[in-house]
Amino acid sequence: MEPAGIYLHLPFCASRCSYCAFTTFPDHEGTRDKYVESLAEEIRRVARHGRSMGGVTLPAQHGRRISTVYLGGGTPSLLTHAQMEHVLEAIHDHFILEEGVEVTLEANPETVTRQAASGWRTLGVNRVSLGAQSFRDSVLRALGRRHDGQRIGAALKEVRQAGIRQVSLDIIAGVQGDWLLDDLRQATGLEPDHLSMYLLELDEDEVGGVTSLARHVQLGRAHAPDEDWFAAVYPRAVEWLARAGLARYEISNFARPGCQSRHNLRYWRCQDVLGFGVAAHSLVAGERHGVTRDLSAYLAAARRGEEPPLERDLSGLEERTAEAWILGLRLDTGVSVDEVARRTGNRRALPPMNRLARVISAGLLVRQGDRLRLTSRGILLSNEVFQAFLP
Secondary structure: OOOOOEEEOOOOOOOOOOOOOOOOEEHHHHHHHHHHHHHHHHHHHHHHHHHOOOOOEEEEOOOEEEEEEEEEOOOHHHHHHHHHHHHHHHHHOOEEEEEEEEEEEEEOHOOOOOHHHHHHHHHHOOOOEEEOOOHHHHHHHHOOOOOOOHHHHHHHHHHOOOOOEEEEEEEOOOOOOOOOHHHHHHHHOOOEEEEEEEEEOOOOOOOOOOOHHHHHHOOOOOOOOOHHHHHHHHHHHHHHHHOOOOOEEEOEEEEEOOOOOOHHHHOOOOOOEEEOOOOOOEEEEOOOEEEOOOOOHHHHHHHHHHHHHHEEEOOOOOHHHHHHHHHHHHOOOEEEEEHHHHHHHOOOOOOOOHHHHHHHOOEEEEEEEEHHHHHEHHHHHHHHHOOOOOO
């Protein structure tokens, strides 16, 4: 088998941000201790015995080579050194981490200290993704963030002084007006190795509710992000980042040479990822499944020595093929028919030619041999292009 990635979901946060749509829970050290033990046991169980769900069996993964590990959340940087070590030891005990494995930790700036960052490095973390979001304090308050703009630079410095090689910054656009270019100016001044830039989204959360910021927009207390404004400013942002040495490699992601997020590339290329923890999702040998979002059910299953409740993705071949195209086309290099066919098992992976001809003639998509990629204009109208690939 080819190497896989591992995703660990650490769902605890000191407070919930107004825009957050992820599965998170208030941080409590006692609950966190129980969760960490349950997470380590889930890793051991899947490695030794695999998983069984809906008549489909995922074979044991013990000894599988791992090229990326990603600790996401939530706020993984809230874990104590001992808690993080316990989880990572379970991975080391049952998997083979390749030489040069990428180990990423998501961290909020206010949780970063020199001591904590040094501890992360000793545990093998070599990439930290800082949730900066903005350098403007009024924007950070509107988002419900717990840090101020100055704390971002201090956190980045502490991570680097601890010896962690790569640092990424997340920036959210579309909050309280046109501050994006100013945020990017301050971000690039810190010389990050990677930057992710997203337009604020007001989607439903993972359990079908709405975020507090979305409610405020519905009630007229806040403004919805302006997609037309973002489409207009996006090319200028891309140009600014390129001048700063951060080249775009995916619609929302920019990196210095050799500093692309190898773990996230796995998702865009539909490569295997083993997900562990509440609400974590996996893709293994073409089968997708997710762990329950119910924290109580997750912990109860662990107490009984059982695997957590699982949700199998029942999407058909056409839906999986469309997803592979849409994810692959987000990359600047695009995706080939052969790649999609190989990942999905669909020998007829290419959509109808009349649909392709429409978006190609509109200057939104380019075909080079069996590889398709978005044009600069196609990136701005990507949702229109993606419609051509839907079943």
